[in-house]
Amino acid sequence: MNRNLGVAAGLGLLVMTAFTGPAHAVCPPQDPCSGCPILIEFDANCFAYETSYTKATFTSDPGSQLSVVGLVVSFGVPLNFLTPNCPTTEYTFVMTGLTSAGTVVTVNGPTTNYDTDYAGGTFAVYEGSPCDAPATAADWAANPYGGAVVPATFQNGTAILTGVLCGFHVNVNKTVVGPTTIIGGSYQSNYNFDGGTQFGRVGEGVSLVHGVWCPDLPGCTPANYTAHANGKFDSSHTTLATPSTWGRLKLIYR
Amino acid sequence: MKRVALLLLSVSLLAIGGPAFATGGADEVLISFTGFDYQDPNLNSLYLDVGEGYKVVGFVTSAGPLIAPYIDPTSYEYTIYIRDLTVTTRFFTFPNLTVLFANNGRGSYYADNFPPVGTAGTYGINPPNATSPSTFTDANGGGSVGERITGDIDNMVLVYNFSTSQGSFSGAMTLDGGPDLIYVPPSQRAGWVLGGIFGPPNPSIPTGYDHQVEGECRIPGKTPAAHRTWGALKALYR
Numbered sequence A: 001m002n003r004n005l006g007v008a009a010g011l012g013l014l015v016m017t018a019f020t021g022p023a024h025a026v027c028p029p030q031d032p033c034s035g036c037p038i039l040i041e042f043d044a045n046c047f048a049y050e051t052s053y054t055k056a057t058f059t060s061d062p063g064s065q066l067s068v069v070g071l072v073v074s075f076g077v078p079l080n081f082l083t084p085n086c087p088t089t090e091y092t093f094v095m096t097g098l099t100s101a102g103t104v105v106t107v108n109g110p111t112t113n114y115d116t117d118y119a120g121g122t123f124a125v126y127e128g129s130p131c132d133a134p135a136t137a138a139d140w141a142a143n144p145y146g147g148a149v150v151p152a153t154f155q156n157g158t159a160i161l162t163g164v165l166c167g168f169h170v171n172v173n174k175t176v177v178g179p180t181t182i183i184g185g186s187y188q189s190n191y192n193f194d195g196g197t198q199f200g201r202v203g204e205g206v207s208l209v210h211g212v213w214c215p216d217l218p219g220c221t222p223a224n225y226t227a228h229a230n231g232k233f234d235s236s237h238t239t240l241a242t243p244s245t246w247g248r249l250k251l252i253y254r
Numbered sequence B: 001m002k003r004v005a006l007l008l009l010s011v012s013l014l015a016i017g018g019p020a021f022a023t024g025g026a027d028e029v030l031i032s033f034t035g036f037d038y039q040d041p042n043l044n045s046l047y048l049d050v051g052e053g054y055k056v057v058g059f060v061t062s063a064g065p066l067i068a069p070y071i072d073p074t075s076y077e078y079t080i081y082i083r084d085l086t087v088t089t090r091f092f093t094f095p096n097l098t099v100l101f102a103n104n105g106r107g108s109y110y111a112d113n114f115p116p117v118g119t120a121g122t123y124g125i126n127p128p129n130a131t132s133p134s135t136f137t138d139a140n141g142g143g144s145v146g147e148r149i150t151g152d153i154d155n156m157v158l159v160y161n162f163s164t165s166q167g168s169f170s171g172a173m174t175l176d177g178g179p180d181l182i183y184v185p186p187s188q189r190a191g192w193v194l195g196g197i198f199g200p201p202n203p204s205i206p207t208g209y210d211h212q213v214e215g216e217c218r219i220p221g222k223t224p225a226a227h228r229t230w231g232a233l234k235a236l237y238r
Helices: A001-017 A138-140 A246-252 B003-023 B179-183 B230-235
Strands: A037-042 A046-050 A066-071 A091-107 A111-129 A156-178 A180-195 A208-213 A227-232 B026-040 B054-063 B076-093 B096-101 B105-113 B146-161 B166-177 B192-197 B209-217
Touching: A037 B026, A046 B179, A066 A111, A091 A156, A091 B096, A091 B209, A111 B096, A111 B146, A111 B179, A156 A208, A156 B146, A156 B166, A180 A227, A180 B146, A180 B166, A180 B192, A208 B166, A208 B209, A227 B192, B026 B076, B026 B192, B076 B146, B076 B209, B146 B179, B146 B192, B166 B179, B166 B209
Parallel strands: none
Antiparallel strands: A037 A227, A046 A066, A046 A227, A066 A091, A091 A111, A111 A156, A156 A180, A180 A208, A208 A227, B026 B054, B026 B209, B054 B076, B076 B096, B076 B105, B096 B146, B105 B146, B146 B166, B166 B192, B192 B209
16 A cells, blocks of 8 residues: 555656646746745846847837846755855856747836737756856956857756746836936746756746846946846745655655 | 048047947946835825835845955845835826835945844834844944945836736935945946836735845946047047
């Protein structure tokens, strides 16, 4: 009986981890997390690039392809054993395949909002050594997207996590008060993991990746980048799992 | 003719200088942070009604090159506190909200020893409370504790879309106090942009707080300039 239960549990786990469907056409709802802390934090070294975007008007043309590359600053539970430790080990990520539906412009009082939805999108988080991705303002300015360094240095090493984005939305807002113009921005998207060497620790729960979207300040758009993105992946409430072997699983029931 | 030629030359030089500004402006991040925001005073149920206050407490997640050499996250807990922002004007056309704040808000980051010498930043519920913002601003024990850098916040704007549950704030910050201000060159103490975002409500937000906030204080790239004399400038047009 014990063995049967063990096999059933093992098969159940396998089914859970194997259920990694393709990109969702309709975004699944986020998990009702009950205390979902930050899973992945990225700050200064994260920039976006788009194939058909007008910086002066904050407008993305329909069909434009958005990509985002960045350096991870820290990991939260259950990945907090991973520590960026340059110059030895860096953790990077790349988001690609985000297709613009075109920018919608609306006005609310002194604020003009520029909202853009992006369909599709996948991402991957890499562990690489030694550190070779741009990590200073000068590095970014010297390495435009599409060159030898970016995105190549953000997608080398081991893919520790891969996943799917859904409902990626960018808002840029420009508020004019007298002689003063204030620019702000944000982005957010649902995501779920679907693979990678650390997938077993995080599961496939749906959560949120979001952050600041800076499209205007000169330092926010070095080289040919179109925005600076600061942000985080929130964790989902998915029950955590520990990778194990069949042998260890069998031992439990002997 | 000579003046026209010189003007054309100047314009062409400016045009060449344009891309250099866009590609070479070295901007810097002072700090990045995460935390929770709340209204205080919260006069009524209308979100950020005129006269209400806006505050953020949280933790520093990373530091930029100006102060990174003086940040020691293995020895100290680093926190932030944004306050003194009072709503002056509110615009709402569903689903978009825009809130303007009075000038002279304040933003600071702090260092405190880890427990048991110091106190861990603790959100609690329904701020202000016994631990928030006090445990985010206190200084206990020796070392480089207390408010490290503080600054004035002007032209603060908060935008929120109730349809997408997505919002952001942005304001201009001038660094003007704290012992670590010496690490910021005087020429770089003005012109910082305090920006942040907040997403949809979720159960991880402690009762009484409104949103989980993610943000940074960033100074834009500097425009390249060449030192010239008035005489040299006048000579261009003679």
